[in-house]
Structure formats: C-alpha cells, structure tokens
Amino acid sequence: MSVQEKKLKHKEDSRSKILAAAKKLFVEEGIEATSIRKIAKEVDISPTTIYLYYKDKRDIVYALHLEGCSLLRTRMEVLMHVDHAFERLKAIGKAYLSFAVTEPGYYELMFMMKEPMQFLDDHGGEDYWEEGDRVFEMLIATIKDCQQEGFFKGMDVQTLSLQAWSTVHGMASLFLSGHLKQLNNLLFSEALEAEFLERTFQLYVSMLERIK
Amino acid sequence: MSVQEKKLKHKEDSRSKILAAAKKLFVEEGIEATSIRKIAKEVDISPTTIYLYYKDKRDIVYALHLEGCSLLRTRMEVLMHVDHAFERLKAIGKAYLSFAVTEPGYYELMFMMKEPMQFLDDHGGEDYWEEGDRVFEMLIATIKDCQQEGFFKGMDVQTLSLQAWSTVHGMASLFLSGHLKQLNNLLFSEALEAEFLERTFQLYVSMLERIK
DNA sequence: CAAATATACTTAACACTGTTAATAATTTTA
DNA sequence: TAAAATTATTAACAGTGTTAAGTATATTTG
Incomplete structure (x- = not known):
C-alpha cells in the first residue's frame, strides 16, 4: 500500500469514526441534542478537528x-x-x-x-x-x-x-x-x-x- | 373596567405583540433563524421580558x-x-x-x-x-x-x-x-x-x- | 542526516443561542 | 406617603456552530 493510499484510508477512517459517533448520539440523545462538541468528545478529538473531515x-x-x-x-x-x-x-x-x-x-x-x-x-x-x-x-x-x-x-x-x-x-x-x-x-x-x-x-x- | 381587568388586558396585549413579532420573523426569516433576542428587538423590549409572558x-x-x-x-x-x-x-x-x-x-x-x-x-x-x-x-x-x-x-x-x-x-x-x-x-x-x-x-x- | 514542507490537530476566540438570578423602575394598594 | 406588588432590565451561565492562528508530527526533499 502506497503512502498516499494510507493517507486516504486514514482520512476515510476518521470520517467514518466521526459519522459513527454522530449516529450513536443521534439515536441515543436525539437529533437536536447532538452537537459538534459532543461528537468530538465521543471520538475523543478536538471539536475543530471535525471540520477537517466535514465541511x-x-x-x-x-x-x-x-x-x-x-x-x-x-x-x-x-x-x-x-x-x-x-x-x-x-x-x-x-x-x-x-x-x-x-x-x-x-x-x-x-x-x-x-x-x-x-x-x-x-x-x-x-x-x-x-x-x-x-x-x-x-x-x-x-x-x-x-x-x-x-x-x-x-x-x-x-x-x-x-x-x-x-x-x-x-x-x-x-x-x-x-x-x-x-x-x-x-x-x-x-x-x-x-x-x-x-x-x-x-x-x-x-x-x-x-x-x- | 376594573384595574384587574386592565392588567389582564395589558398582559394579553403584550403576549399578542410578542406573538405577532414572532410570526413576522418566522415568515420572513424562517423558523430556525428566529431567536428570542430577535423577537425582543422586534417588539423593542429586553429579551428576558419575553419570559414574563411565555414560559x-x-x-x-x-x-x-x-x-x-x-x-x-x-x-x-x-x-x-x-x-x-x-x-x-x-x-x-x-x-x-x-x-x-x-x-x-x-x-x-x-x-x-x-x-x-x-x-x-x-x-x-x-x-x-x-x-x-x-x-x-x-x-x-x-x-x-x-x-x-x-x-x-x-x-x-x-x-x-x-x-x-x-x-x-x-x-x-x-x-x-x-x-x-x-x-x-x-x-x-x-x-x-x-x-x-x-x-x-x-x-x-x-x-x-x-x-x- | 538535516532542513523544509506538508499534514493533522489543538487552543483561543467570535458571535451567537436559550435561560435564570439579582436588581432596578414603575405602578397599585393600604 | 409608605408598603407591596408588578413589570422590566442588566449581568451572567452554559451552551452552540464556526474560523483564525498556532503547534506538534510526520513526510518529503536537498
């Protein structure tokens, strides 16, 4: 696997981790109660990091x-x-x-x-x-x-x-x-x-x- | 008109003023974009005053x-x-x-x-x-x-x-x-x-x- | 190998949000 | 007029989405 492929994979990984956390919170606490900060806490990253993966x-x-x-x-x-x-x-x-x-x-x-x-x-x-x-x-x-x-x-x-x-x-x-x-x-x-x-x-x- | 009736009327007046402003903003700027503070500004009162009329x-x-x-x-x-x-x-x-x-x-x-x-x-x-x-x-x-x-x-x-x-x-x-x-x-x-x-x-x- | 560069991430901050507690001004009652 | 009740306000809290600037870390290049 080339380095570039690894990077892409890592990026996709992060994206899906964030998405999984978002889904979990959406289901557990409702759609309105889910904030960027809560998602970030769930994935254990900084809130602003999310903006590297989602607009x-x-x-x-x-x-x-x-x-x-x-x-x-x-x-x-x-x-x-x-x-x-x-x-x-x-x-x-x-x-x-x-x-x-x-x-x-x-x-x-x-x-x-x-x-x-x-x-x-x-x-x-x-x-x-x-x-x-x-x-x-x-x-x-x-x-x-x-x-x-x-x-x-x-x-x-x-x-x-x-x-x-x-x-x-x-x-x-x-x-x-x-x-x-x-x-x-x-x-x-x-x-x-x-x-x-x-x-x-x-x-x-x-x-x-x-x-x- | 008794004093108590006047009070009630005033209260109802304020309520409907707030409601009218809320409706105006809802229609003009959409439901999501309407905040308590904007409604207050529209009626020209303090945001917290609204809480005297609506829970x-x-x-x-x-x-x-x-x-x-x-x-x-x-x-x-x-x-x-x-x-x-x-x-x-x-x-x-x-x-x-x-x-x-x-x-x-x-x-x-x-x-x-x-x-x-x-x-x-x-x-x-x-x-x-x-x-x-x-x-x-x-x-x-x-x-x-x-x-x-x-x-x-x-x-x-x-x-x-x-x-x-x-x-x-x-x-x-x-x-x-x-x-x-x-x-x-x-x-x-x-x-x-x-x-x-x-x-x-x-x-x-x-x-x-x-x-x- | 060391320097330069790109990548991933974080902290600090802005401009908002709904809402409450404490405080001031006004009006009504005694 | 003094006391009481009503009405409104300011200040503040805890939260929101989002951006700019700064910092490590890894990667590429000389």
Missing part, C-alpha cells in the same frame, strides 16, 4: 442521511425478487413503514428534515438527490409491473408512485412527529398505536386492490 | 401553532356548508393543501415540527391536542356523511380519515421539505412543481370515487 454540521447530517438511504435501499432490493408485482408493491410499502418504525433517527434525517435537501440545493446546485431517486425508482418500476398485471389501468405511473409514497410517508411522519398520539379522536392505547400503521396501510392496500 | 421558546411556538390551527379551522368551517358530502370531502382536501402552500410557516409549525406536540406531552400530560382534534373531527364527520351517500361502504371511519389525512399531509410535507424538487425521476420544471399537488390529489380523488 460543516449539515455535511455530517447529509452523510448520515446517505447511510440511511443505502440501508433502506438494500432492504428494498431484496424485495425486488418477489414475483407478483402487486405483492411486491405491498412488500415495499410494509418495508418502508417498518423502516420508519425501526430506524426513526434515520427516517427523520432522510425524509422529515429540510437540511439534507437544502444542503443538496446549495452544494452544487444542479446535483440531484441520487440516493433518494434510486429508491423511488424501485417504486416506479414496481407500479409499472403492476400495470402489466392489470392494475391501475390508464393511470399515470409517476403520479401514482408519488401518491403512494405520500400516503406511507404521511403515515410514518405523523406517527413519528407525535401528532397521532395527541388526537383525542383516535385515543388509542399503547397497543393500538402500534397497530395504527398496520390498519391504515391495510385500508390503503384494499383501496388499491379495488381499482384493478 | 419558554416552545411556549411561543405552541401559541403560534394554535393560531395556525384556528386559521385552518375557520377556513374549513366555511366548507362544512357544502351539501354533497363527497364534494365537501374534496373541498376539505383542496383547502388543506392550499393552506400548506399559502401558509408554509404555519403548516410546518402545526404538522411538521415535533415541538408543539412535545410541549403538549410535557405540559399537563393528560391534555390532548384540542385544536388539532377539532379540525380532524370535521374530516371524520364528512367521511361519515359520505358513507350515507353510499361511499366507502363497510370501511372504518377513523382509519379512512387517518388514511386521507396521511395522504394529503404526505404530499404537503414532502413538497414543503423540498424532497420532491430533488427527485430526478420527477424533474418537473417550476411550473410542473406547482401542478404536482393538484395532479396527485386528483388521482387520489379518482381512487376514492371508484370505491363507491
């Missing part, structure tokens, strides 16, 4: 968001082998919601915060959200396949994909933001609250089935 | 969120006079999305931030989200009426209401958070981006119509 805090958030995207993507890619397209669509929806519940930190970072998208907007400008796009692409492909199976006849694929994403994202984000818990009209107990996503999703699926 | 920053956010709720509610209440239930349901959906677009500051405060719900959680505990509930109640009532008209037969009203809310909230929040703009797969121009909400909403409506 600013948003850069860290963005990097973490990318990690989340690729995690979600790998979970989805497994499902692409499901034969029946509509079954695959259901599986994707379930996996998406399950991701939101099991990885709330990642989900907030990826889909509920403005920062990563703003970072993309400022940094570069003509860049687009590649990681997000790749996941969305799988949804589009699956819905196209569903049309081959006779579902969603004559409907616009992009619009339908967007609508499906909106629905599950709406469920996930209202759940994670704590809005559902506060609704007296729903007043579900702890147990019911966990079931809500399932019930609402099932209703949506049954609606989709009817428009074969 | 903390979250209290201000919560108060502002309540203002937004009642604005949305009055917009909705007008629509309650629409005769046909399904037409009313469509009108509610449109009004909701229009609210998100025309009042993004309020929308973020009300439905995308965790703070107001957390404030409700901590403060009191057995309190519930009354203002949100009142708006949601209108949706529930309308969907019930739709069932009278023959729509959504045998479907659970609460689940369906939640699903409808999730859908429009998903659309609105993905739009406002800037996620849609970054999707290469959608690559809509400025003009198309404005149309997206409309198109996706129409598709959802047409889906609902099919399950009469």
Whole structure:
C-alpha cells in the first residue's frame, strides 16, 4: 500500500469514526441534542478537528442521511425478487413503514428534515438527490409491473408512485412527529398505536386492490 | 373596567405583540433563524421580558401553532356548508393543501415540527391536542356523511380519515421539505412543481370515487 | 542526516443561542 | 406617603456552530 493510499484510508477512517459517533448520539440523545462538541468528545478529538473531515454540521447530517438511504435501499432490493408485482408493491410499502418504525433517527434525517435537501440545493446546485431517486425508482418500476398485471389501468405511473409514497410517508411522519398520539379522536392505547400503521396501510392496500 | 381587568388586558396585549413579532420573523426569516433576542428587538423590549409572558421558546411556538390551527379551522368551517358530502370531502382536501402552500410557516409549525406536540406531552400530560382534534373531527364527520351517500361502504371511519389525512399531509410535507424538487425521476420544471399537488390529489380523488 | 514542507490537530476566540438570578423602575394598594 | 406588588432590565451561565492562528508530527526533499 502506497503512502498516499494510507493517507486516504486514514482520512476515510476518521470520517467514518466521526459519522459513527454522530449516529450513536443521534439515536441515543436525539437529533437536536447532538452537537459538534459532543461528537468530538465521543471520538475523543478536538471539536475543530471535525471540520477537517466535514465541511460543516449539515455535511455530517447529509452523510448520515446517505447511510440511511443505502440501508433502506438494500432492504428494498431484496424485495425486488418477489414475483407478483402487486405483492411486491405491498412488500415495499410494509418495508418502508417498518423502516420508519425501526430506524426513526434515520427516517427523520432522510425524509422529515429540510437540511439534507437544502444542503443538496446549495452544494452544487444542479446535483440531484441520487440516493433518494434510486429508491423511488424501485417504486416506479414496481407500479409499472403492476400495470402489466392489470392494475391501475390508464393511470399515470409517476403520479401514482408519488401518491403512494405520500400516503406511507404521511403515515410514518405523523406517527413519528407525535401528532397521532395527541388526537383525542383516535385515543388509542399503547397497543393500538402500534397497530395504527398496520390498519391504515391495510385500508390503503384494499383501496388499491379495488381499482384493478 | 376594573384595574384587574386592565392588567389582564395589558398582559394579553403584550403576549399578542410578542406573538405577532414572532410570526413576522418566522415568515420572513424562517423558523430556525428566529431567536428570542430577535423577537425582543422586534417588539423593542429586553429579551428576558419575553419570559414574563411565555414560559419558554416552545411556549411561543405552541401559541403560534394554535393560531395556525384556528386559521385552518375557520377556513374549513366555511366548507362544512357544502351539501354533497363527497364534494365537501374534496373541498376539505383542496383547502388543506392550499393552506400548506399559502401558509408554509404555519403548516410546518402545526404538522411538521415535533415541538408543539412535545410541549403538549410535557405540559399537563393528560391534555390532548384540542385544536388539532377539532379540525380532524370535521374530516371524520364528512367521511361519515359520505358513507350515507353510499361511499366507502363497510370501511372504518377513523382509519379512512387517518388514511386521507396521511395522504394529503404526505404530499404537503414532502413538497414543503423540498424532497420532491430533488427527485430526478420527477424533474418537473417550476411550473410542473406547482401542478404536482393538484395532479396527485386528483388521482387520489379518482381512487376514492371508484370505491363507491 | 538535516532542513523544509506538508499534514493533522489543538487552543483561543467570535458571535451567537436559550435561560435564570439579582436588581432596578414603575405602578397599585393600604 | 409608605408598603407591596408588578413589570422590566442588566449581568451572567452554559451552551452552540464556526474560523483564525498556532503547534506538534510526520513526510518529503536537498
């Protein structure tokens, strides 16, 4: 291994150490409570050292968001082998919601915060959200396949994909933001609250089935 | 007017002055960029004076969120006079999305931030989200009426209401958070981006119509 | 091998943030 | 008018993201 390669490796090492510490704090203490100084303390370096590896805090958030995207993507890619397209669509929806519940930190970072998208907007400008796009692409492909199976006849694929994403994202984000818990009209107990996503999703699926 | 009433009035005056300044800054400079000190400067008082009228920053956010709720509610209440239930349901959906677009500051405060719900959680505990509930109640009532008209037969009203809310909230929040703009797969121009909400909403409506 | 250079890191500092305690000014009550 | 209560302020604390300047450490060059 050449010296330059070693340096690069060291740099990547430091970057991932910082990222790992950031993720740990994000999960343990929440996204707001995580500061550059706390991350630095976790890695046992000076706060300013972080700026040698990440441009600013948003850069860290963005990097973490990318990690989340690729995690979600790998979970989805497994499902692409499901034969029946509509079954695959259901599986994707379930996996998406399950991701939101099991990885709330990642989900907030990826889909509920403005920062990563703003970072993309400022940094570069003509860049687009590649990681997000790749996941969305799988949804589009699956819905196209569903049309081959006779579902969603004559409907616009992009619009339908967007609508499906909106629905599950709406469920996930209202759940994670704590809005559902506060609704007296729903007043579900702890147990019911966990079931809500399932019930609402099932209703949506049954609606989709009817428009074969 | 008794002296005590005067005092109360003065207190309410100060509260609303602070709130007005907070709202102005929220709209003009964004939610993150608004600090207690800036609000104080806007009202021309000392920063600490604010703490005589609001417990903390979250209290201000919560108060502002309540203002937004009642604005949305009055917009909705007008629509309650629409005769046909399904037409009313469509009108509610449109009004909701229009609210998100025309009042993004309020929308973020009300439905995308965790703070107001957390404030409700901590403060009191057995309190519930009354203002949100009142708006949601209108949706529930309308969907019930739709069932009278023959729509959504045998479907659970609460689940369906939640699903409808999730859908429009998903659309609105993905739009406002800037996620849609970054999707290469959608690559809509400025003009198309404005149309997206409309198109996706129409598709959802047409889906609902099919399950009469 | 020694000097020069580049790399990695740290300390000190700036301009902010939300918030509290102590203090001053004002107004109301007795 | 004196006492009490209300209203507002200043000073300060502990924290934030971030930058500039300085210091070791390693690497390259003469």
